Amino acid sequence: MGDSWMLGARHRILTGLLLLLLADFAVARPPYKQALKRAFGDSLPQAMHACSTCHLTRQQVDNPAEFDEAAPPHNLFGIRLAKLGDELRSRNAAADIIARLDQIVQEDSDGDGIPNVVEMVSAHNPGLASDKPTAEEIAATTKAIEELARRRSGYRWEPFQPVKGAAVPVARRPEWNVNPIDRLIAAEHEVRGLSPRPEASKAVLLRRVTIDLTGLPPTADELDAFLADSSPNAYQKVVDRLLDSPQFGERWGRHWMDVWRYSDWAGWTDGKQIRDSQPHIWRWRDWIVESLNDDKPYDQMVREMLAADELSPTDNSSLRATGFLARNYKMLSRETWMQDTVNHTLQAFLGLTVGCARCHDHLYDTISQEEYYRLRSIFEPHQVRIDRVPAEADTTKDGLCRIYDAELTVATYFFRKGDDRDPDKDRPIGPGVLKLLGNIPFEIKPVPLPAEVYYPGLQTHVRSQLRAAAEKEISTTAAELAKAKDEAKNAAKVAASPLDVGTADSARVKESLAELIATAARLRSESITARIAADDAKYSAPPSAIAYHLAVAANKADREAAFAQSLVDVAKANLKRVAALIALKPDNEKLKQAVDAAEKALTEATQKRDAADKARQDASDAYDPLTPVYPSESTGRRTAFARWITDRNNPLTARVAVNQIWLRHFGHALLPTVLDFGQNGQPPTHPALLDWLAAELMSPSVASAKPWSMKHIHRQIVTSMTYRMASTPDEQNLAVDPDNQWLWRMPSRRMEAELVRDGILFAAGKLDLTMGGPDIDYNDGLKVNRRSLYFRHAQEKQMEFLKIFDCAAVTECYQRKESIVPQQALALANSELTLVQARIIARRLHATCVNDDIGFVQAAYKQVLSRTPTSDEMITSLAFFIQQNRTLNAAGEKIIQTGGAIDDTAKPASNPILRVRENFVHVLLNHNDFVTIR
């Protein structure tokens, strides 16, 4: 067993998936099997979801010895399917397997007198006359065949065809016949005899929609106002207010940060070694939040993320968007970097799993291995850089992290079996897109870049930073020199004593070193001035007539500065050597080595000085630029790709986006495999609704809405009856649809991690709503009261509290998990966060109803859970007040010892009455209704 394992283990790892699937391929033809599943849905018995449905098995052929596992012969059903395929193709008609199945289900391929469909549904082979159902079995198929007929006559899910929108049926219930979403949902209810739940109570609805759109619960005042507003458009007004609030962008920004794999930098040694993502990528996060608040069209957002550097190269605001790509940076492996870029770009925007095609043609979707490398070629030239921002010259402290095309002609090779160590150098692959998605324009035009973009040294703020730094250097070095001179003077006086010549010498040496340093600083400044002048001449249009002379002068100044610096380096190396010689002791190997090292360093410095000296003779115009010079052109590949993705005829872009949006409003996606719209994914429960939403995103039916407006889709969804239903159960509906896949009620959900933390702080009025800015240390999560999305989120750099509540996995999170584990209970029960915030809430409410327990319970329920307590809850709460008071009184002295004054929220109250109230609010923060969105 082990031996066979050993063989070609590397090969096995790299191509493991291939081998595994090929093994299946030989016997199962997974795409065809899946096609059967898609055509028949739940009506397909497991026994028919098999290769033997269309193929003969070894036992069924005349000559088993010659049976070829890799190409088993068809049975009569398979033969008919294959022939029909040839025929349809010769007529240029749709010949996909589903189209073919459609045509032959009523036929009787094996001639046993029973139609194919009846045999299939009753789990008897349609291609073998010897295998047929009994009369009872035939009778039992009626219902399944009806379901199948309905399915086949219903809306056809064709994810690879352009979005056309869907006809919207009429709903029986008048209130469900207004919003097209409701009409499409109601159609499925009506077919199945499901009755939608009534509208949720106003309190539940307000909490639901407020959390959904802003990530924060409603305040008690907002609740009162909404309850008091009896106008017919009260709810619409709330929705408008929430969509307009800045917190909307933060809430939905965090959602899209999941899909787009937001990660702050990960690495070691306090950021000196960046291993994943990039520093300052928070600017991309801010761009996301701002764009959503501005309702920037989705297609534009996608284009900016993929190619802002080509589309708007001088717009630093949109350049932030390219953090989407910069995020994939991997210090240890360009290979992984490229793989992540291709895989996740396609998953995020198109819901396609192209990663399989790195090693072999995709087995389910028509994506060839070559196409995978075409996609890769789009990204092959790009790189990450950090540009200076006006406020900070040091790019390790702040900067604009962005991407650009660095290697315009770099080749992408076909990797044999996906092995990056085995590129086929005879097979360079150019950029291209997927044929599967139809004939959408993909035109690459190189993009010439403005000079200040490819040469940041021309930017005003970069120049002034360089100048300012040079001037500062001049003044500090001048001050150092003056100080050294003084010291030398003083030392010379002291040195009147013949015993102290050392001090004077040493001070003189320091003085001359300071002089060298000051000179170097001055020359460096002159060189910057000269180079700026030369740059101005060189980059003016047309280049100035004196450009050459200025360049020569700049080169000269630059060389002089370099030479001056080399003198400083030699002097310093010499001092080190002298120090090492002085320290030398006999028979000490380490000290001797130190001298050797210092000698060597001096030799090197001297050589460099000689070289710098020689370079002063260079009279050419080749001065060193002030900053790196990047290519003056970009390939335009990513722009072409971004336009291809956001083309209205791209069948997947809008569908994938609205599916993600729906998932986040309802907790269920319409198409459950959000990252796989391909044939190996699941079909949507409501294909017509998904298509209607996709069409509505691209071309809103409402005149006031812009194309690709996400806020429009949000508004359509949250104002629907579907969204406004109660989440309470119903026995009859449960019997028909226990999983609520047909949405007869609003699903209940658990708050995401960020909402739990933000909600606790918000309920206490302590959440700091400052927006944007650099990532905050994740260790400060329970001390700094900013919203959770602003804390560092990276591999091994995540807030413990958020991790416990399933915050986004850094590497990929297309859908959050909603676990329920005791660590969450511990975090809520025992963290200082909840203990302190409970106190703050309790003391504030206490002030308004000192002697009124009932009033306190009501106020606390409203403040924390946004609702009023039931009478049972009230009775239980009041009983707790009495019991807990007794407990605390029994604890007596300990209460006094641990407790503190009312204005000291770091300690529990020493007053037992107040302390019980603190306990009560603490319980409400731990309440299931707090973390649950009904």
Place this chain on the structure above:
Amino acid sequence: MGFTGLALGAMLFRDARADSVSGRTGPQSGPHLPQRAKRVIWIFLCGGVSHVESFDIKTELNKYGGKSIEETPYKELLDEKRINQNLVGVNPGHYQRKQLMPLQTGSKKYGQSGLEVSDWFANIGECADDLAVVRSLWTIHNDHGTQLTWHTGRHPRDGAFPTIGSWASYGLGTMNQNLPDYVVLGVPTGDCCGGEWTHGAGYLGPQYAGVRLNVGGANPLPFVVPPSGQILPEEQAGEFSLLGKLNTLSGIDYPDDKSLRARIKSYELAFGMQAAIPEVLDLKTETAETQNLYGMDDKTTQPFGQLCLSARRLVEKGVRFVQIFHGGGGGGAWDAHGELKANHSKLSAQVDKPIAGLLKDLKRRGLLDDTLVVWGTEFGRTPAAQGTGRDHHPQGFTCWLAGGGIKGGVTHGATDELGFFAVESPHYVTDIHATVLHQLGLDPESLEVPGRRRLNIDIGRPITEIIA
């Protein structure tokens, strides 16, 4: 309080998940097979223990010490293709060394089985007749990142995948109401080499991840107890009691809400954990004789001894999988590129007695029958010298298993005469996973989450030869 013996764990979480949004089915309702082991203690020595100086003694190294492999009859071992054939993403810094180094310690045969064990592990040697030593492991990476491979089967560049402990927890659910299923003791491998991923759950979800307990530290689990002075125990008990009541009342409108039930129970478990975790980690209740068995009376063995003793107490209380790290952080303490003799002498002195104590203690309590102990490291060390040490060696190395229906006193598989390649019955590391799961009554092939296809190499195959 009403915190009675409720059927928590698998049932509870399965309920919760069935209601979850993913549409996934819940964990497997294992066991699928007869269960030979109920729990696992998985000991991992970080950095790479020399196999030729622990449980795969190679006296040929003494014979040819100082010579290059080229000068020995085994020069064909230096076949570069063969050396590299299983490696992925190698670190060229760790190239194959040639000049053989003699063994840095002696060895002795132990027990009726006559298992040869180095003097560095003399105490474990005394348990020889309980061990099944597998001498033919190989792995796919020549750097410490393969610490992750040992736990998930995947190369670090593949990212986070479920670890063996998370599969056990996922497959079987819990056996107790006051403690997590999967507990991690000691300092795990460093960020370089898998870090948290070596005890994570990958796509299985965080509820199946190992819960780190900081044994001996002031705070063994985040938030396990409230900050001092913030709330009295009796005050908190009153809160939990009210919370249970209010949660139940709020559920009246949602009688079918499985999440609510799961949350109520998670608070009951949490309440229990607050007391149970400090209690289970309170080793003072053990007799002096037992403590000494683990070396608690000696400052060299005390730190690891307390981990081993805690592990026994945890499995006794029904924790399914306890993972103990030694020498964690960074590349790992056992990484003896130089001064191997000093390094391994020192480190083996820290672990040998505690591990042997654990085996003996489990055995005398009858726990070894259904507790499987696994001892492993990420790779062996080169037969040849790297100065005074040995380099990384993924082509052939050793681990052992004991208890839980594993044969005692057997060796399985072999490396060649120099300990270079696994030549007889070679096993990739996931064969150990498959063996562990098999003993737990789980069919590794049926542990699969819909939508997450596992490769053959993830699953491995049980080593039937060592199963009793």
